[in-house]
Structures are given as structure tokens and as C-alpha cells.
Amino acid sequence: MSWTRRTVIGLVVCALLPLGAQGCGTGEAHGGAGAVSPSPVGKVLDDTDETGRHLREVAKKDAPEVGVEVTPDAGGGWDVRLTLRHFRFSPAGARWKADPGHGLAYLFVDGRPVTRLRAPEYHLAPRLVPHGTHHVTARLYADDGTVWAVHGKPVESTADITASGVETSGR
Known part of the structure; x- marks a missing residue:
């Protein structure tokens, strides 16, 4: 299924990006508490x-x-x-x-x-x-x-x- 492959690729990209990159993570990059x-x-x-x-x-x-x-x-x-x-x-x-x-x-x-x-x-x-x-x-x-x-x-x-x-x- 292509959607599964895209999801896995997206997760890998987020894991490889430097910490704090916007668009990945738990939402702190978009205004979460403590950010x-x-x-x-x-x-x-x-x-x-x-x-x-x-x-x-x-x-x-x-x-x-x-x-x-x-x-x-x-x-x-x-x-x-x-x-x-x-x-x-x-x-x-x-x-x-x-x-x-x-x-x-x-x-x-x-x-x-x-x-x-x-x-x-x-x-x-x-x-x-x-x-x-x-x-x-x-x-x-x-x-x-x-x-x-x-x-x-x-x-x-x-x-x-x-x-x-x-x-x-x-x-």
C-alpha cells in the first residue's frame, strides 16, 4: 500500500531532521507548552x-x-x-x-x-x-x-x- 510507505518515509524524515524542526514532533513547534x-x-x-x-x-x-x-x-x-x-x-x-x-x-x-x-x-x-x-x-x-x-x-x-x-x- 502506497499510503503506508509514505507514512513510514515521513516518519523517517522527521527522525532525521534536526530537533526542533517545524512540522515534526508533538506540536511544541506550533505553540505547545514549554516551547x-x-x-x-x-x-x-x-x-x-x-x-x-x-x-x-x-x-x-x-x-x-x-x-x-x-x-x-x-x-x-x-x-x-x-x-x-x-x-x-x-x-x-x-x-x-x-x-x-x-x-x-x-x-x-x-x-x-x-x-x-x-x-x-x-x-x-x-x-x-x-x-x-x-x-x-x-x-x-x-x-x-x-x-x-x-x-x-x-x-x-x-x-x-x-x-x-x-x-x-x-x-
Whole structure:
């Protein structure tokens, strides 16, 4: 059967390729846990953020920057807008590699991950921001899953917002 021969040949090719070749293995080359690209960009630190992602230290002069602005919308939700410097969003399916100033942003509300962003705007649904004061944080990541960092701190920005709800009188 020809399909069996192709399968065996494919396995042999994967076994002969150097370790870490994309397309072979268990999926770490495509974003699996623990995989960090051997990119010459910055230095991967032993430190991690609270999600377990390693920090990728870069010099301040070369570091990406992010600012976050959150404004209420008419429907009760929140509009999030990121301002970026020295950073470009990579398209979905980008190579699992750290390229200078490229990647994606993660959005957190009160430390809980909400979404991954590949564009500078996002709408937060009202259910994600209940009554009270909250912290909305945008953090920048390289395409290999490492966190861009300067002086051992993640490149991120936080906006504090207060959601006020309609109080019921109990009558």
C-alpha cells in the first residue's frame, strides 16, 4: 500500500531532521507548552508571568511599548483601544518565532485572561466588567509565546475603570 510507505518515509524524515524542526514532533513547534524559540532577539529569562510564559528581555531602546485606553460604550460595554510603539501585530498563523517588535497582545481583566488580540481595538462585553472598580491590562507577547520585557518586567499597560450599575431599591 502506497499510503503506508509514505507514512513510514515521513516518519523517517522527521527522525532525521534536526530537533526542533517545524512540522515534526508533538506540536511544541506550533505553540505547545514549554516551547521557546531560539531567536536571537533579546534574552529569554527564567522568570515567567502569572500565566507561566517566560519573559524575553530586550533593551529599553528597542522594546515595544503599549498603552491602553478603555471607554464606556452606549450599550453598557467597554471599548478598549491600544496605542503601540515599536510593535506590530502578527497575523494569525504567524511562525512560532520571536521577531523584533512583532507578536500579539493578551487582554486581562483583574488578572484574568479575556482574549488574545491581533488588532488594536476590542469590545469588552458588560458581563466581563461587573459593578465596581476593575483593572484592564494589555500585555505584549512575541509569536513564540514569550512575554516582551524590560528590566525584568512585562511590557504592559493597565487602565483602571469603574463600572456603575443600576441600583435596585428593594421596593
